[in-house]
Amino acid sequence: MEKIFAGKNALVIGGSGGIGRAVALGLAERGARIVLHGGSSQERLDSALKLVRAAGAECTGFLYPADSAGPDIAAAEILSRVREFLDGAFPSILVCAWGPFKQGNIEDMGPEDWRYLIENNLTFPGIVVSSCLGDMMNKRWGRILLFGGTNTDTIRGFKTTAVYSAAKTALGALAKSVARSAGPLGVTCNVICPGLTDTEYTSEALRAYNSERSPGGEVLKPEDIAKIALGALENSTVNGGIIPVDRGLAF
Numbered sequence: 001m002e003k004i005f006a007g008k009n010a011l012v013i014g015g016s017g018g019i020g021r022a023v024a025l026g027l028a029e030r031g032a033r034i035v036l037h038g039g040s041s042q043e044r045l046d047s048a049l050k051l052v053r054a055a056g057a058e059c060t061g062f063l064y065p066a067d068s069a070g071p072d073i074a075a076a077e078i079l080s081r082v083r084e085f086l087d088g089a090f091p092s093i094l095v096c097a098w099g100p101f102k103q104g105n106i107e108d109m110g111p112e113d114w115r116y117l118i119e120n121n122l123t124f125p126g127i128v129v130s131s132c133l134g135d136m137m138n139k140r141w142g143r144i145l146l147f148g149g150t151n152t153d154t155i156r157g158f159k160t161t162a163v164y165s166a167a168k169t170a171l172g173a174l175a176k177s178v179a180r181s182a183g184p185l186g187v188t189c190n191v192i193c194p195g196l197t198d199t200e201y202t203s204e205a206l207r208a209y210n211s212e213r214s215p216g217g218e219v220l221k222p223e224d225i226a227k228i229a230l231g232a233l234e235n236s237t238v239n240g241g242i243i244p245v246d247r248g249l250a251f
């Protein structure tokens with residue numbers, strides 16, 4: 001495979017498992033030097049590091065549960081750890097994969113639910129993007145990839161995921177704003193909106209739901225999502241994109 005990201009530093013937040021790990025592996029195969037971030041499982045982080053190193057990439061990683069201290073502190077702490085690994089440099093490829101999910105009727109969502117879902121799915125990635133963007137603009141090169149939710153590629157109504165989906169839909173405005181401000185300086189920012197995707201985090205109940213709801217009963221794999229995500233990272237013509245990868249699923 002062509003090492004088109006040789007010489008580039010990539011940070012994958014939530015890269016120790018699920019969709020983030022599949023994207024990290026693809027970046028490694030394309031020659032990037034990787035910093036993997038994970039939430040709390042040392043075992044999953046170690047296994048992801050092994051996988052990414054086996055692809056020939058220089059790779060390091062660390063754990064930091066980003067919902068523990070508020071999005072501003074989490075973003076600052078994670079970037080400070082990453083810059084230690086990168087001898088003071090900022091990442092020039094930023095993937096923010098982690099995005100916690102909670103279902104519930106909108107009338108049952110309390111202030112804590114609102115805070116948790118908006119802070120971790122919008123404010124946190126937003127602060128990380130703002131913190132890395134100036135450096136990318138100065139260097140005239142940067143790639144940012146964010147993850148929306150299923151069907152959040154446009155404004156829709158959701159019966160049981162209103163708060164999560166509101167935060168994820170807003171990421172589209174963030175990506176388009178970055179593309180508008182920083183696109184002329186060589187920076188791209190896109191949002192991938194996965195369909196129902198089974199990962200190691202999927203419970204049996206959710207696995208059954210995913211299979212029942214997916215077009216043709218075919219549930220997506222992290223690699224299916226990563227393939228399109230990597231295409232968006234590779235091609236600077238894709239900028240401000242909000243890209244559904246869901247086999248046409250519509251709730």
Ligand SMILES: NC(=O)c1ccc[n+]([C@@H]2O[C@H](COP(=O)([O-])OP(=O)(O)OC[C@H]3O[C@@H](n4cnc5c(N)ncnc54)[C@H](OP(=O)(O)O)[C@@H]3O)[C@@H](O)[C@H]2O)c1
Pocket residue numbers: 013014015016017018019020037038039040041042044045064065066067068096097098099100101147148149150193194195196197198199201
């Ligand atoms: N899976 C789907 O069907 C689906 C559908 C639509 C959209 N999405 C979106 O796609 C993105 C990736 O989803 P995913 O299914 O791969 O799972 P995910 O749970 O969003 O991501 C897993 C990664 O996040 C880390 N993590 C877990 N808790 C954390 C915390 N408190 N702070 C920081 N990191 C934490 C995990 O580390 P540990 O292994 O240590 O826990 C792992 O590296 C998310 O933004 C999600 O909302 C997923």
